[in-house]
Amino acid sequence: MIEISQLSFRYREGADPILKGIDLSIPDGAFVGVTGAAGSGKSTLTYAINGIIPHCYPGDFYGSVRVDGVDTCEASLTDISRLVGSVCQDIDSQMVSSVVEDEVLYGLENFGVPKTEIPARVDEALAAMGIAELRDRSIAELSGGQKQKVAVASVLALKPRVLVLDEPTAELDPASSVAVFDLLKRYSVEHGTTVIVVEQKIALLSEYVDTLVIVDEGEIRFCGTPHEVLEHSDKLLEIGVNCPRSTSLVNRLRARGLVCGPAVCTVEGAVCACEGLLSGKGACA
Numbered sequence: 122m123i124e125i126s127q128l129s130f131r132y133r134e135g136a137d138p139i140l141k142g143i144d145l146s147i148p149d150g151a152f153v154g155v156t157g158a159a160g161s162g163k164s165t166l167t168y169a170i171n172g173i174i175p176h177c178y179p180g181d182f183y184g185s186v187r188v189d190g191v192d193t194c195e196a197s198l199t200d201i202s203r204l205v206g207s208v209c210q211d212i213d214s215q216m217v218s219s220v221v222e223d224e225v226l227y228g229l230e231n232f233g234v235p236k237t238e239i240p241a242r243v244d245e246a247l248a249a250m251g252i253a254e255l256r257d258r259s260i261a262e263l264s265g266g267q268k269q270k271v272a273v274a275s276v277l278a279l280k281p282r283v284l285v286l287d288e289p290t291a292e293l294d295p296a297s298s299v300a301v302f303d304l305l306k307r308y309s310v311e312h313g314t315t316v317i318v319v320e321q322k323i324a325l326l327s328e329y330v331d332t333l334v335i336v337d338e339g340e341i342r343f344c345g346t347p348h349e350v351l352e353h354s355d356k357l358l359e360i361g362v363n364c365p366r367s368t369s370l371v372n373r374l375r376a377r378g379l380v381c382g383p384a385v386c387t388v389e390g391a392v393c394a395c396e397g398l399l400s401g402k403g404a405c406a
């Protein structure tokens with residue numbers, strides 16, 4: 122369980138708080154998506170969960186963040202990283218080795234995983250990300266998308282209770298992005314791992330997550346199931362969040378009383394709503 126209570130944070134160099142009064146409870150095993158406009162504070166929110174703030178970026182920290190009951194201000198960064206595995210937005214800053222296999226090994230050795238377990242963990246993580254053939258490659262020679270996959274494989278190998286991934290598909294093509302979300306979802310269900318993903322592709326996010334969190338100027342503006350949040354497509358647009366076109370289309374039809382039912386997240390959902398409308402069953406009473 123992650124419990125964020127009245128969290129506010131101002132970077133030491135910054136004039137104003139970047140996070141303002143954040144309250145968020147995330148149950149074990151939840152799959153949570155975070156999105157919002159550029160600069161709204163999404164990465165800073167992930168830093169609060171993985172302990173980077175206040176441990177690496179000092180500043181004014183108010184409120185509390187607890188992961189499995191551990192207060193991230195009181196615990197050491199090493200202890201937090203045993204609970205929370207992170208993939209940063211800036212992948213290059215995260216890489217510590219020059220060869221792919223060593224990058225995955227590094228965390229396992231650092232965490233004191235028994236030597237006999239390590240080869241299987243490395244194989245499993247590389248295979249899960251579909252990058253077994255990159256094993257002996259130099260990281261400097263990989264594409265941005267390949268590096269992202271290495272970074273995700275490195276944290277998966279550690280089997281943390283919580284995974285925090287900051288835009289893990291930013292450099293990936295659409296098919297690879299879907300593959301990463303498929304993997305994360307499956308992984309979360311199989312291992313009971315809590316997954317928190319920051320992602321700009323809201324359509325993709327909405328298809329996978331249980332809870333969608335919209336951050337706006339350091340505050341949580343909306344938090345709920347994708348269907349609940351996407352009902353507010355006009356307000357979301359005002360704060361720089363572009364809903365899927367299927368959502369906006371159906372929301373406009375709903376606003377005109379032409380279709381009923383919840384907001385849709387997918388083209389398939391929009392097709393169903395339009396079929397209902399065309400067959401005369403969709404109109405609201």
Ligand SMILES: Nc1ncnc2c1ncn2[C@@H]1O[C@H](COP(=O)(O)OP(=O)(O)OP(=O)(O)O)[C@@H](O)[C@H]1O
Pocket residue numbers: 132133134135139157158159160161162163164165166178210
């Ligand atoms: N280390 C830092 N010191 C001072 N200010 C910072 C620092 N890191 C981020 N900020 C500021 O905090 C604000 C929020 O940044 P953050 O990176 O959390 O936003 P974001 O929503 O992740 O943006 P993006 O979508 O571009 O990744 C920005 O105004 C940024 O300039």
Ligand SMILES: [Mg+2]
Pocket residue numbers: 163164165210287
């Ligand atoms: Mg960011």
